[in-house]
Amino acid sequence: MTLPRTQKTSRAPGERPAGDPPAGRSRPRRTSPLLGYLLRRLGTSVLLLLGVTIVTFALTNLVPGNPVAAALGEGAASNPETVAAYVKRYGLDQPLPVQYLTYLGNLLQGDLGRSLATGRPVTTDLATAIPATLEIAVLTIIVSLLVATVLGTVAAYRRGMVTDQVVRVVSLVGLSLPTFWLALVSFNFFFLQLRVVPGSGRLTATLTPPPTVTGLFTVDFLLNGDGVGFVDALAHLTLPVFVLSLFTVGLLTRFIRTSVLEVLGSDYVRAARAKGLSPMRIVFDYVLRGASLPILTIVGIAFGALLSGTVLVESVFAWPGLGTYAYNAARNLDLPGIMGVGLVVGFIYLGLNFIVDLLYGLLDPRVRLA
Amino acid sequence: MTATAARPSNSRGPRVRAPRGGRLRLPAVWRTPLAIVGAVIALAWVVVAFTAPLWVPYPPDAQMLPRLLPPGTDGAILGTDALGRDLFSRLMSGAGVTIPLSLMLVAASVVIGTVIGASAGYFGKWVDEVLMRITDLFMAFPTVILAMVVAASLGPSLFNAVIAAIVVSWPQYARVTRSLVLGLRGQNYVIAGRLLGHSPLRSLLADIAPNITGPVVVLAALDIGSAILLLSGLSFLGLGAQPPTAEWGSMISSALQNFDAWWIGLFPGLAILTVVMAFNFIGDSLRDALDPSSRTERAASGVVAAPKTEDEALKGTGASA
Amino acid sequence: MSALTITDLNVDLGRPVVRGLSLTLEPGKIQGLAGESGSGKTVTSLAVLGLLPRTARVTGSIRVGETEIIGLRTGALNRVRGRRVAMVFQDPSASLHPQLTVGHQLTDHVRTHMKLDRKAAKAHALELLERVRVPDPEAALGRYPHQFSGGQRQRVAIAIALACDPDVLLADEPTTALDVTVQAGILRLIRDLADERRLAVLLVTHDLGVLSAIADDIAVMRQGVIVESATRAELFINPQHAYTRELLSAMPGSPYEEAPRVD
Numbered sequence: 001m002t003l004p005r006t007q008k009t010s011r012a013p014g015e016r017p018a019g020d021p022p023a024g025r026s027r028p029r030r031t032s033p034l035l036g037y038l039l040r041r042l043g044t045s046v047l048l049l050l051g052v053t054i055v056t057f058a059l060t061n062l063v064p065g066n067p068v069a070a071a072l073g074e075g076a077a078s079n080p081e082t083v084a085a086y087v088k089r090y091g092l093d094q095p096l097p098v099q100y101l102t103y104l105g106n107l108l109q110g111d112l113g114r115s116l117a118t119g120r121p122v123t124t125d126l127a128t129a130i131p132a133t134l135e136i137a138v139l140t141i142i143v144s145l146l147v148a149t150v151l152g153t154v155a156a157y158r159r160g161m162v163t164d165q166v167v168r169v170v171s172l173v174g175l176s177l178p179t180f181w182l183a184l185v186s187f188n189f190f191f192l193q194l195r196v197v198p199g200s201g202r203l204t205a206t207l208t209p210p211p212t213v214t215g216l217f218t219v220d221f222l223l224n225g226d227g228v229g230f231v232d233a234l235a236h237l238t239l240p241v242f243v244l245s246l247f248t249v250g251l252l253t254r255f256i257r258t259s260v261l262e263v264l265g266s267d268y269v270r271a272a273r274a275k276g277l278s279p280m281r282i283v284f285d286y287v288l289r290g291a292s293l294p295i296l297t298i299v300g301i302a303f304g305a306l307l308s309g310t311v312l313v314e315s316v317f318a319w320p321g322l323g324t325y326a327y328n329a330a331r332n333l334d335l336p337g338i339m340g341v342g343l344v345v346g347f348i349y350l351g352l353n354f355i356v357d358l359l360y361g362l363l364d365p366r367v368r369l370a
Numbered sequence: 371m372t373a374t375a376a377r378p379s380n381s382r383g384p385r386v387r388a389p390r391g392g393r394l395r396l397p398a399v400w401r402t403p404l405a406i407v408g409a410v411i412a413l414a415w416v417v418v419a420f421t422a423p424l425w426v427p428y429p430p431d432a433q434m435l436p437r438l439l440p441p442g443t444d445g446a447i448l449g450t451d452a453l454g455r456d457l458f459s460r461l462m463s464g465a466g467v468t469i470p471l472s473l474m475l476v477a478a479s480v481v482i483g484t485v486i487g488a489s490a491g492y493f494g495k496w497v498d499e500v501l502m503r504i505t506d507l508f509m510a511f512p513t514v515i516l517a518m519v520v521a522a523s524l525g526p527s528l529f530n531a532v533i534a535a536i537v538v539s540w541p542q543y544a545r546v547t548r549s550l551v552l553g554l555r556g557q558n559y560v561i562a563g564r565l566l567g568h569s570p571l572r573s574l575l576a577d578i579a580p581n582i583t584g585p586v587v588v589l590a591a592l593d594i595g596s597a598i599l600l601l602s603g604l605s606f607l608g609l610g611a612q613p614p615t616a617e618w619g620s621m622i623s624s625a626l627q628n629f630d631a632w633w634i635g636l637f638p639g640l641a642i643l644t645v646v647m648a649f650n651f652i653g654d655s656l657r658d659a660l661d662p663s664s665r666t667e668r669a670a671s672g673v674v675a676a677p678k679t680e681d682e683a684l685k686g687t688g689a690s691a
Numbered sequence: 692m693s694a695l696t697i698t699d700l701n702v703d704l705g706r707p708v709v710r711g712l713s714l715t716l717e718p719g720k721i722q723g724l725a726g727e728s729g730s731g732k733t734v735t736s737l738a739v740l741g742l743l744p745r746t747a748r749v750t751g752s753i754r755v756g757e758t759e760i761i762g763l764r765t766g767a768l769n770r771v772r773g774r775r776v777a778m779v780f781q782d783p784s785a786s787l788h789p790q791l792t793v794g795h796q797l798t799d800h801v802r803t804h805m806k807l808d809r810k811a812a813k814a815h816a817l818e819l820l821e822r823v824r825v826p827d828p829e830a831a832l833g834r835y836p837h838q839f840s841g842g843q844r845q846r847v848a849i850a851i852a853l854a855c856d857p858d859v860l861l862a863d864e865p866t867t868a869l870d871v872t873v874q875a876g877i878l879r880l881i882r883d884l885a886d887e888r889r890l891a892v893l894l895v896t897h898d899l900g901v902l903s904a905i906a907d908d909i910a911v912m913r914q915g916v917i918v919e920s921a922t923r924a925e926l927f928i929n930p931q932h933a934y935t936r937e938l939l940s941a942m943p944g945s946p947y948e949e950a951p952r953v954d
Contacts, residue, residue, distance in 0.1 A: 048506065048507070048510045051503075051506070051507040051510060052507070052510050052511065054507070055507060055508075055510075055511075055516075056519065059519060059520060059523040060523065168404075168654070169404070172404075172647065172650045172651060172654055173643075173647055175595070175646075175650055176595055176599075176643055176646035176647035176650050177643060177646075178599055178602060178603070178619075178622070178639055178642045178643060178646070180603060180606050180619075180622060180623075181622050181635065181638070181639030181642065181643070182639070184622060184625060184626065184635045184639070185632075185635065185636060185639060187629075188629065188632050188635075192629060192630075254654075266785065267780055267781075267782060267785035267786040268785065268786055268787060268788040268789075270742060270780070270786070271778070271780055271786040271787070271848075271851075272788070273740075273742055273772065274740050274742060274772055274773060274777070274778040274780075275772060275773035275777075275799070275800040275851070276768075276769040276770065276771070276772030276773030276774055276800055276803070276804060277769070277773070277799060277800055277803060278769060278803070279765065281799070281803075285791070285799065286788055286791075289788070289790050289791065290788065290789075290790065292790075304511075304512035304513070305512065305513075307512045307515060308512040308513055308514030308515055309514075311514055311515060311518065311607075312514065312603050312606060312607070315626070316626065326515075326518060326607070327607060329522075330518060330522055330526075330607040330608055330609050331607070331608045333522065333526065335522060335523065338518065338519055338522040338523075339519060341515070341518075341519075342511065342515055342516065342518065342519035345511065345512060345515045346510060346511045346515070349510065349511065349512055350510060363790065364789075364790065365789065365790060365835040365837065366789060366835070366837050369835060369837075369838065
C-alpha cells in the first residue's frame with residue numbers, strides 16, 4: 001500500500017525487465033525469446049510459490065504457543081485422543097523438514113485444514129469465496145484503470161497547471177482513505193439514508209444465484225441470459241467497487257501521470273508531432289502505448305493493494321468473499337481459516353504477477369522478438 | 371535546464387537557505403501549499419497525541435455517560451458509544467496510540483530495511499542473493515494479508531500488530547537501499563575511498579549513506595500514512611488494539627454493531643483520513659523536491675516552467691547560459 | 692521561389708535563445724547550420740515546425756512557401772507538419788516508437804495527409820523503403836525498430852520524413868548517434884534525395900566535417916545569433932569570423948588545426 005515512486009523502487013515479486021532496454025543496443029539472438037522469458041518467469045513464480053508455503057508453514061509452526069491448540073481450537077485440544085490423531089495426521093512428531101513436506105503434500109491435495117469458525121474444510125469455504133472476491137477485484141481494476149488513465153494523462157498534459165494540482169490532491173486524498181471506514185460511511189449514506197443502492201450481499205434475497213460457470217455472478221447471469229439477475233448483481237457490486245476504486249484510482253493516477261510525462265518527453269512523441277498527426281491520434285497510438293508497460297507494472301502492484309483492500313472492506317457489505325471470511329476468521333482467531341486466506345491470496349497474487357509478465361512480453365516487442 | 375535554474379527549489383531536498391531580505395526562509399519544499407497544509411495538520415495531531423490525556427474531558431475508558439448519545443448532547447461533542455464512553459475523549463486519546471506507534475514502526479522498518487539492503491548491495495554475491503530472495507518472499511504477499519497472517523499467528527495484541535506491520539514494511543527499504551548502493555558502489559569516489567583503505571563500514575557510512583538518505587526519507591515519509599492505515603486496519607480486524615483501548619480502527623469496527631449510530635464510525639475515520647493525508651502531502655512534496663522527473667511545477671509560485679516535452683529543446687539552450 | 696524563409700526570428704524561452712535569425716532555403720539545396728550545443732540551432736528547427744513549448748515567445752516570420760508558421764493553430768500546423776516540412780531527429784532509436792512496427796509508423800501520417808487507403812499506403816511505404824535502401828522492404832514493414840541496425844533505423848526515419856513528399860527536410864544531427872562507418876551512407880542519401888526531389892534541406896549539426904561533405908551553404912550560429920553565413924567553399928577557404936575559425940580548427944586535418952605539441 002505504499003506509493004510507488006517508480007517501477008524501480010517498489011515492485012511486485014520478481015524483477016521484470018522494466019528497465020526498458022534501449023532499443024538501440026543490439027542483443028544476441030535467441031530462439032523463441034518469449035517462450036524462454038516466460039519459462040524463466042514461471043520458474044521464479046514456482047519458487048516464490050514454494051516460498052509462500054514456507055512462510056505460512058513457519059508461521060503456523062514456529063510461533064509461540066501450541067500449534068495444535070491453535071489449529072484445533074481450545075475445546076478439541078483438551079481431548080488427548082483428538083490431539084494424538086491430529087499430531088499423527090500432520091506428522092507433528094516428526095522433524096520440521098518432514099513436517100513441512102507433509103504440510104506441502106496436504107496442500108497439494110487441497111487440504112488446508114478445518115475452519116474453527118465454520119467447522120467446514122477451509123478449501124470448501126474458500127472455493128465459494130474466491131470468485132466473489134475476484135468479481136469485485138476485477139471490476140474495480142477495470143474501473144480504476146479507466147478513470148486513472150484519463151486523470152493521469154490529463155494531469156500530465158496540463159503539467160503544473162491548476163488541473164494537475166487538483167488531480168494531485170484528489171489522488172493523494174484517495175490514497176489516504178481508510179477503505180474500511182469509507183465502506184462503512186458510504187453504506188450508511190447510500191443504503192441506509194438514501195436507499196440508492198441495494199443492501200449487503202451479492203444478490204437480493206429473492207433472487208437465486210445463476211448456475212455456476214465462472215463463479216462471477218454478473219458473467220454467469222449474462223451467460224444464462226438473465227437480465228434481471230445481471231442488473232441486480234451489478235447493483236450490489238456498485239458500492240464495494242466504488243469504495244475500493246477511490247483508493248486504487250489514487251494509487252494509479254500519480255503513477256500514470258509520471259509515466260505519461262516520461263513518454264511525452266520522448267523523442268518518438270515529438271517525432272509523431274512533427275509528422276502532423278492529430279493530438280488524439282498521438283495520445284492513443286503513441287503516448288498511451290508507450291506508457292503501457294510501466295502502467296502494466298503498477299496495475300500488478302495495485303491489484304495486490306486491492307486484495308488487501310477487499311479483506312478490509314467486504315465484511316462491511318457482508319460480501320461473501322475472502323475478505324468477509326478473513327474478517328470472521330480473524331475475529332474468531334480461526335488460524336486455519338486465516339492461513340488459508342493468506343495462502344490463497346498469495347497464490348492469486350503470484351498468478352496475477354505471472355499474467356502481468358505474460359502481458360508484458362506480449363506488449364513489448366523487444367521482449368517478444370528480442 | 372533553463373527552467374530549473376530559474377526555479378528557487380533545490381533538487382537536493384530540504385536545506386536551510388541563507389537569510390534573504392533579513393528573514394530566514396524555509397527550504398523550498400516547505401513553502402508549497404501542499405507541504406504547509408500537511409505539516410500543520412500533522413503537527414497538530416502529534417501535539418494532540420502527546421497532550422491529549424491532559425485536557426480531554428473524560429478518561430477514554432470511563433463509561434460514565436448515557437449510551438449512544440448523538441453528537442452535541444450533554445456535553446459530549448462527538449456523542450458517546452454503546453458503552454456510554456465519550457467519543458471525543460476516545461478520539462483524542464486514540465491519536466496517542468496510533469501516531470507514535472506508526473512513527474516507531476516506520477523507523478524500525480527503515481533501520482532493518484536499510485541495513486539489509488545496504489549489506490546486500492555492498493557485499494553482493496551470495497549475501498545479496500540470499501538477502502534479496504528473502505526480501506522477495508516477504509513481497510510475495512499483499513501487505514495487509516501478510517500482516518494479518520503474522521498478527522493472527524502471534525496472537526491479537528497491539529504489540530504484535532506493530533511487529534506484523536514491521537514484517538511487511540521493511541522489504542521496500544531493502545529493495546531501494548540495495549539498488550541505490552549498487553549504483554553508488556561503482557562510483558569513483560567510493561572506489562577511491564576504498565583504495566585509501568577505508569573499511570567497508572566506513573565506506574558505507576561515510577561515502578554511501580549520505581547519498582541514500584534522501585530517497586529513503588521520502589519513502590519513509592510516504593510510508594507513515596501506509597503504516598497508520600495498516601495498523602488501524604489490523605485493529606479493525608480485531609488483530610491489533612484490544613478493548614477497551616481507544617484506537618481508531620477498533621472504534622470503526624465497533625460501529626459495525628451499531629449501524630444507526632453513524633457518529634461512532636464517522637469521526638475515527640476522519641481522524642485517520644486527516645493524519646494519513648497530512649503525512650502523504652508531506653511525503654509527496656518531499657518526493658517532488660527530490661525527484662525532478664515527478665516534479666510538479668507550482669503554478670502558484672508564478673514560475674511556469676516549460677512542459678517536460680520540451681526539455682530537449684531547453685537542454686540545448688542551457689549550456690550557453 | 693524559396694522553400695523556407697525565416698526572417699528576423701526571435702525565440703525566448705525565459706531568456707533569449709535565438710536572436711534576429713534570418714535564413715533562406717532553396718529547393719534542391721542543403722543549408723548547413725553549424726554551432727556548438729546551446730547555440731540555438733535545434734530551437735530554430737523546432738520553431739519551424741511549431742514544436743516549441745507553449746510558453747516560448749516566438750517573433751519574426753517563418754514562411755513555408757506562402758504559409759506563415761508563427762501564430763498558426765495546431766490544426767493548421769498539422770497540415771504543414773510532415774506534409775510540407777518533415778524532420779529527421781538525432782537518434783533513430785529514440786525517435787521511432789519501440790512498440791509500433793515500421794509499417795505502422797511509415798503509413799499513419801501518409802494515410803492522414805494523403806488520404807490513401809491501407810493498401811495504397813503500404814505500396815507507397817514499400818517504394819520508400821526501397822528508395823532509402825533498406826534491405827527486404829516487404830519484411831521490414833512488419834518489423835519493429837529494435838530489429839534494425841542503427842544506420843538502417845535512420846534510413847527508416849528518413850523514409851518516414853519523405854513519405855508525404857515534403858518541400859523542406861529538417862535534419863537535426865542526423866548522423867551524430869550513428870557509427871562512423873554508416874555516417875557517410877546516410878549523408879550521401881540525404882544529398883541524393885535533395886538533388887532528385889528538389890528537396891530543401893536544413894542540416895543542423897555541431898560537426899563541420901559533416902557539412903564540408905554535403906552542404907551547399909553554411910551558416911554558423913553562436914549564442915542565438917548567426918555570426919557568419921557563406922557558401923561552403925567560401926566558408927572553408929576564407930572564414931571571416933573568429934568563432935568560425937575556432938570551429939574549423941577543431942576539425943581534424945584542417946589547416947586551422949593547432950599544431951600538435953611535441954613534448
